[in-house]
Structures are given as C-alpha cells and as structure tokens.
Amino acid sequence: MKFDKDKDGKDCSENTKLSSQQAGAKTGHRAGQKPEWANGLRQLYDSVVEEPLPDSFKDLLAQLDDKS
Amino acid sequence: MSDSERTAAQKADFKRELTEVIPHLRAFARGLCGRPDMADDLVQEAMLKAWAAQERFEPGTSMRAWTFVILRNAYLTDMRRNRFRGEYDENVAERILTAPAGQEEPIHLSDMHRALLTLPPERREALLLVGAGGFSYDEAASICGCAVGTIKSRVGRARAALTAMMEDGTIPRRSTDDKSAHKAILQELDMVAAGNGISAKP
Numbered sequence: 001m002k003f004d005k006d007k008d009g010k011d012c013s014e015n016t017k018l019s020s021q022q023a024g025a026k027t028g029h030r031a032g033q034k035p036e037w038a039n040g041l042r043q044l045y046d047s048v049v050e051e052p053l054p055d056s057f058k059d060l061l062a063q064l065d066d067k068s
Numbered sequence: 069m070s071d072s073e074r075t076a077a078q079k080a081d082f083k084r085e086l087t088e089v090i091p092h093l094r095a096f097a098r099g100l101c102g103r104p105d106m107a108d109d110l111v112q113e114a115m116l117k118a119w120a121a122q123e124r125f126e127p128g129t130s131m132r133a134w135t136f137v138i139l140r141n142a143y144l145t146d147m148r149r150n151r152f153r154g155e156y157d158e159n160v161a162e163r164i165l166t167a168p169a170g171q172e173e174p175i176h177l178s179d180m181h182r183a184l185l186t187l188p189p190e191r192r193e194a195l196l197l198v199g200a201g202g203f204s205y206d207e208a209a210s211i212c213g214c215a216v217g218t219i220k221s222r223v224g225r226a227r228a229a230l231t232a233m234m235e236d237g238t239i240p241r242r243s244t245d246d247k248s249a250h251k252a253i254l255q256e257l258d259m260v261a262a263g264n265g266i267s268a269k270p
Contacts, residue, residue, distance in 0.1 A: 041184070041195070042202075044177050044180050045096075045200035045201060049092060056108065057090055060115060061087055064083060064119050
C-alpha cells in the first residue's frame with residue numbers, strides 16, 4: 001500500500017525500516033522476558049571470545065612449562 | 069590438600085584447560101575494565117597466578133569459574149590501586165546524547181559496552197557473569213563470594229539501569245575522535261537539517 005506510492009529509490013529503505021520494526025516487535029516484548037538488549041550483552045562477550053588469541057598469550061603459555 | 073605435587077599428565081591437563089578458558093577470561097576482563105590492553109594484562113596476570121596455584125584446582129570442576137575468581141581478585145586489587153580509575157568515567161562523562169524517542173536503531177556493541185561501563189563495578193560484574201558469561205546465579209555467587217540473593221539483586225539493578233539507558237537513549241558516546249560517534253553526530257546533523265532535530269531534551 002505504502003509501497004505503491006513511491007516505487008522509486010525510497011522503496012528499498014522503506015522495506016528495511018519496516019522489517020527492522022517487525023523484528024523489533026517480535027523481540028521487543030518485555031513482560032517477564034529478558035530485555036531487548038540482553039542478546040547484545042551476550043554478543044559483546046562472544047565477540048571477544050571469538051577474537052583470535054594475541055601472540056602474547058601463546059608466548060605466555062609456552063613459558064608456563066619452564067616455570068614449574 | 070593430599071597430593072601436593074602434580075604429575076606431568078595433570079599439569080598438561082591443567083594447561084590445556086587453562087588454554088581453553090583464555091578467550092572467556094579475555095571477554096570477562098574486557099567487560100570489567102573496558103580497555104582491551106589492560107584487560108589482556110589482567111588476564112595474563114591471572115593466568116600466571118592460576119598456574120602457580122594449580123595444586124588448589126580440583127580436576128573435574130569448572131576451570132572457567134575457578135580462573136574467573138582469580139581474575140576477579142586481580143582486578144579488584146588493581147582497582148584498589150587505582151589502576152583503572154578514571155578509564156571508564158572519562159568516556160562516560162564526555163558526551164551523553166539523547167536519541168529521538170521511538171527510534172528503531174540497532175544497538176551497537178560499542179554502545180552496549182559503554183553503557184555497561186557506566187554501571188557500578190559490582191553490578192557490572194554480576195551482569196557480566198550471568199547475562200554474558202552464562203553462569204547460574206549460584207555459580208556467580210560463588211565466584212563473587214557473596215549470597216545468591218545479592219547476585220540476583222545486583223543483576224536486577226544492572227538490567228534495570230541498562231534498560232533505562234536503552235529506552236531513554238542515554239547511552240554514553242565517545243568523543244568525536246571515535247569513528248562511530250563521529251558518524252552518529254553526522255547522522256544527527258543530517259536529521260536536524262531534515263527538520264527532525266532532537267532539540268527537546270527532557
């Protein structure tokens with residue numbers, strides 16, 4: 001309906017906006033549930049977990065055996 | 069307490085398990101102290117302490133929980149020495165934007181992190197353990213050495229504070245030298261230019 005009106009370039013942005021709103025509506029109910037951002041917290045943690053290990057850690061691990 | 073010396077095999081097991089939890093230690097430390105370089109220093113400090121204390125680790129129990137206690141203690145010691153003071157406070161104080169009401173903006177991880185860093189340390193820690201690290205309230209309580217009820221209350225308050233920040237749009241942003249903040253400012257200016265300005269601050 002709305003899309004029929006402006007079928008030019010704006011179509012695309014309208015679409016993404018709508019779909020993100022729908023997604024928000026799905027996850028956004030907060031009655032007793034975890035808040036919307038809860039997943040972000042997990043992602044924040046996981047994003048660090050998934051980082052490749054810096055060499056300094058490999059060096060440290062290699063040194064541990066000498067320390068015992 | 070009984071077997072004071074560990075066999076080579078036990079040491080190898082310990083080292084393997086310690087290696088496996090490093091990414092988790094880094095994630096926890098990053099959440100606690102905010103700065104990646106300092107967080108990694110903290111993790112390395114904790115790893116050395118864990119290695120030195122490996123006789124006290126009971127094989128079969130959670131290496132992640134055990135090392136988190138060590139990491140946490142290292143963090144608290146550093147906090148008391150003022151090593152991390154001011155790091156996050158500065159970032160927080162610099163700039164607080166009010167986002168337009170009802171805006172459907174995705175929450176960026178950097179926003180999330182800065183919001184997290186505004187929380188008092190004990191609430192941040194509780195939320196990190198339960199909400200990010202996936203520990204149970206019981207596990208989190210034993211890591212922090214406090215009552216389960218205390219952890220529940222801290223997590224509850226932390227969640228309420230973050231929810232309020234997300235809903236009010238009062239997530240602190242970094243200074244203008246930060247790329248994402250810069251982009252956000254430009255977007256804001258675009259919006260103001262388009263007549264959708266965020267003039268009204270509550």
